[in-house]
Amino acid sequence: MKKTSAQSSISSPKSEQDLALRQPLYVVVAHTLQKEIEQGKYTVGSVLPTEEMLVDRFQVSRHTIRQALRELKDQGLIQARAGIGTIVRTQPGKIWMMSGLNSLVDLLEFATETEMHILNTSTVTADRHLVKMIKCELGSKWLHMEILRCLPDQPRPLSFLKVYVQPKYAPKLKKLKHMREPIYAVLEREYGVRIAEVRQELTADSLDHDIAELVDATPGQAALSIIRHYYDSRGELVQIALGYYPSGRYTQTTRIHSKLDE
Numbered sequence: 001m002k003k004t005s006a007q008s009s010i011s012s013p014k015s016e017q018d019l020a021l022r023q024p025l026y027v028v029v030a031h032t033l034q035k036e037i038e039q040g041k042y043t044v045g046s047v048l049p050t051e052e053m054l055v056d057r058f059q060v061s062r063h064t065i066r067q068a069l070r071e072l073k074d075q076g077l078i079q080a081r082a083g084i085g086t087i088v089r090t091q092p093g094k095i096w097m098m099s100g101l102n103s104l105v106d107l108l109e110f111a112t113e114t115e116m117h118i119l120n121t122s123t124v125t126a127d128r129h130l131v132k133m134i135k136c137e138l139g140s141k142w143l144h145m146e147i148l149r150c151l152p153d154q155p156r157p158l159s160f161l162k163v164y165v166q167p168k169y170a171p172k173l174k175k176l177k178h179m180r181e182p183i184y185a186v187l188e189r190e191y192g193v194r195i196a197e198v199r200q201e202l203t204a205d206s207l208d209h210d211i212a213e214l215v216d217a218t219p220g221q222a223a224l225s226i227i228r229h230y231y232d233s234r235g236e237l238v239q240i241a242l243g244y245y246p247s248g249r250y251t252q253t254t255r256i257h258s259k260l261d262e
Contacts (some may be wrong), residue, residue: 001122018166025060026067032058033068034248037077048078048086072223075248076156111182114158119146119214121174123167134164134227134240139196142240143170146182148214149243156216164240169193182185184230196233200254202226211244222247 004224036042048110051058053108058068069086072078124144126136136142142164148157165173172190173183185187187193222243230239 024067025058026064026071028052029058029060029064029068030071033072034075042088044088044090045236046088048088050085071222071247074218074246076216076218095137108185112180113151113183115150115152116178116179117148117150118162118177118179119148120152121145121170123170124164134162134242135229136164136237136240141167142210143167143173143175156249157214159243159245160211160215161244162242164242166238169238183241187238193238194233195230195238197231199228199229201228202257205244207246209242212246215244215245215246224250224252225250 033042033048040140042048048054048069051062051065051069054068055062058065069078073080077089078086080086097154122144124130125143126134126138126140128138130136131138145163145165145167147161147163148158149159149161158214165183165187169187169191172186176186179186184193184195188195203225205223207215207217207219207221207223209219211217212221217223223246226243226245227240228239228241228243229237232242
């Protein structure tokens with residue numbers, strides 16, 4: 001499973017055209033400016049070019065430039081200063097880029113490269129809101145864990161997790177405060193559970209105020225929402241994990257081959 005901190009950039013007219021075909025224009029602009037901040041063209045405390053100058057440079061609308069700047073603001077890279085302009089607030093952090101999560105081995109490797117800090121645990125009964133959110137049975141009981149997933153060398157959390165586990169596994173899990181392995185691995189080791197299938201769903205979302213505060217992001221900031229349902233060898237739902245990854249901190253890629261490539 002390949003990891004890299006490389007971020008998208010535009011280094012030639014050809015790559016600029018390719019990216020524009022695949023991504024919204026504001027994303028292309030934001031990635032270009034992000035890379036230039038990372039490379040030191042715009043240092044911390046320096047002022048970015050005006051909107052008019054960026055419109056002229058990228059040959060896009062003012063609306064596109066404002067969307068791009070908003071993306072950088074949401075990532076905490078820039079901020080507007082009255083009477084000064086838009087200044088660079090900080091250097092970009094790493095984007096945690098995973099090349100596919102296609103097996104439990106991949107999930108295990110991903111988890112061991114990060115740290116999980118358990119904020120609190122509680123027992124909950126699934127009401128209609130929870131059923132809609134995590135697709136569980138109405139009235140089912142769960143051990144609920146709220147977790148921050150962090151990278152050891154990064155100042156801001158990678159994601160916020162809401163994890164739901166069958167309450168019969170609570171005794172061992174309630175004792176945990178920090179982890180460098182996935183919860184399913186603890187269940188397998190401590191309770192002899194064998195996870196046979198994981199169903200994953202990715203959706204676009206935005207951060208509410210509470211989650212944004214926990215992950216040092218902006219309320220309403222775009223985020224990747226990943227929900228995983230873990231089933232044992234008997235088909236029983238053992239665990240549900242719902243993760244929120246703020247934009248600019250995590251990318252998951254998957255290669256898809258056509259029959260012509262086989």
